[in-house]
Amino acid sequence: MKIATYNVNGINGRLPVLLRWLEEAQPDVVCLQELKAPQQRFPIKEINAAGYNAIWNGQKSWNGVAILAKDLEITEVQRSLPGDPEDIQSRYIEAIINQTVICCLYLPNGNPYPGPKFDYKIAWIKRLKKRINQLIKMDLPAVVIGDFNIIPTASDVYKSERWEDNALYRKEVKTAYKQILKKGWTDAIRTLYPEETIYTFWDYLYNSYSRNAGMRLDHILLSPYLAGNLKSGGVDKHVRGWEKSSDHAPVWIILD
Amino acid sequence: MKIATYNVNGINGRLPVLLRWLEEAQPDVVCLQELKAPQQRFPIKEINAAGYNAIWNGQKSWNGVAILAKDLEITEVQRSLPGDPEDIQSRYIEAIINQTVICCLYLPNGNPYPGPKFDYKIAWIKRLKKRINQLIKMDLPAVVIGDFNIIPTASDVYKSERWEDNALYRKEVKTAYKQILKKGWTDAIRTLYPEETIYTFWDYLYNSYSRNAGMRLDHILLSPYLAGNLKSGGVDKHVRGWEKSSDHAPVWIILD
C-alpha cells in the first residue's frame, strides 16, 4: 500500500497539478492539506473521475484536509482533533482504510513566536499527542501523516541557525516532536534515509527551490505495529518544479 | 492596410488570446482598449516578439489604450484627448501610421444614468467631436476607432427596448453619434453591412454570447478622404468564443 501526503496549498488552483501527480505516482491513499476551500467547493467530481474516493473537512480561505483512496473503502473516524470543542479550524481528519488508521493533519504554523498563534500550536500538539498515543496503547496499525509545520532537527532545514526563533523550529516544538517519537512512532522518511538532506517544502520567495533552500515539514509516522512493514519511501521533489506547483512536494511511503 | 480594434479587457490576462488572434488575423494596425495595466506593465516584450511596434497610454486598474503596428512606423500625435487638462483617465491616443491619422479611443461607459459619470461621457464626446472635426476640416486621411460605448441604433442591440435608460443607448448619446456621422464620418461596418445584425460585445453574464444577446459598441469611422478606400471589414466574432476571451470581439477593416 502506497500512502502519500501533499500540502496542495489550494485544492482548486492546484487541481491540474494534483491530477497529474496522482496519475504519475498512483498512490493508494493520499492525505491532502491546505485545501483552502469551503466544504462545498471541494472538487469531488474531478477527484472521483481520477479514480479516488475522498472524505474532506473544508474551511473557507484557510486550512482544510482530505483523505483520498483508490479502490479502498474509507471509514471516517474523526473530523476534528479531540480535546477542544472551541477549535473550529479544519486541521484534522481520521479514517480507517485497509485496516489501518490514517490520521491526516495540518498542524498550526504557529508564527509569529512568541504569541497566541504559537500557544495554539503548542496546545494543538498536546491534543495530538493524547490522541495518537491512545492508538499506540491500543496497539493499532496507524499512520500519522501530514504537514506538521515542524522542522525536527538541524539537518532538516537550510541554514538552521537562522530559524531558532521561528515557530517551525522553536525548541518547544522540536522537543514535542522528539517526545512523540519516543512514545514509539517511527519517522518513516528519516528512518529510510538517516543521513540525507531531505526537504519537503521550498518557499515561493527568494528562488528557494532552485537554491534548494528548503525544509522538511511533511512527515509520515508509523505506529510500532506498522514499523516493520515499511518498504520504501521518498519525496517527489520534481513536482515542486512543475508549473503552478504548490510550495510543498508530495511525500510517500510503501507499506507491505 | 488592415486596421482593427479590440477591447481586450485586461492586456495581461488576455495576452495569450491577443497573440493568438494577431497571428490568425495579421492586422497591420491594431487599437486596443481597456489595458487595465499601468504604463510599466504593458507586455511590450511579447508584443514586439509577435512582430508589432506599439505606443500605449496605461493606467492602474482601469482604462488604458494602445496602438500596435506591424512593419510600420508609429508617430505619436496625442496621448490624451484635448480640451480638459483635469481629465487624467487614459482613454485616448492618436498617431500617424502609414500617412493616416489613427485616433484610438475608449469612450466612457457613462452608467449609471443620470449622474456625474453620464455627464462626463457627454462632455468627453463633445471634446471628441471638436478634435475629430478638425481632422475633417483639414481634409486628412483619418480613422477614429475604438470602443465608443455607444449603441448607434435599435438594430445594434438585442432587445433595444430594454436599454432606453442605459448610458450606452440614451438618446443624447445616439444623437451625438449621428451628429458625428453627419459631419462626414463613415461608420465603416454599418456601411459594408447596411442591414445585418452585427454585435461586437456580449456580456459575460447571462450566457449572452450563446444567446447572441450582444451589442455593437466598437466602431471604425473613416474621414471623407478615406471613405472611398474601404474594401472590406467585419467582426471576428468567433474570438469571443475562445477560452478566456474578452467580452468584446475584434473589429477590422481593410483600406486600399
Place this chain on the structure above:
DNA sequence: GCAAGGCTAG
C-alpha cells in the same frame, strides 16, 4: 462573469 488591486496569511 470577469479582471485588477489590496488584503491577509504562509
Place this chain on the structure above:
DNA sequence: CTAGCCTTGC
C-alpha cells in the same frame, strides 16, 4: 511569491 477573498467597475 502565491492563493483566496473582497471590492470596484463594467
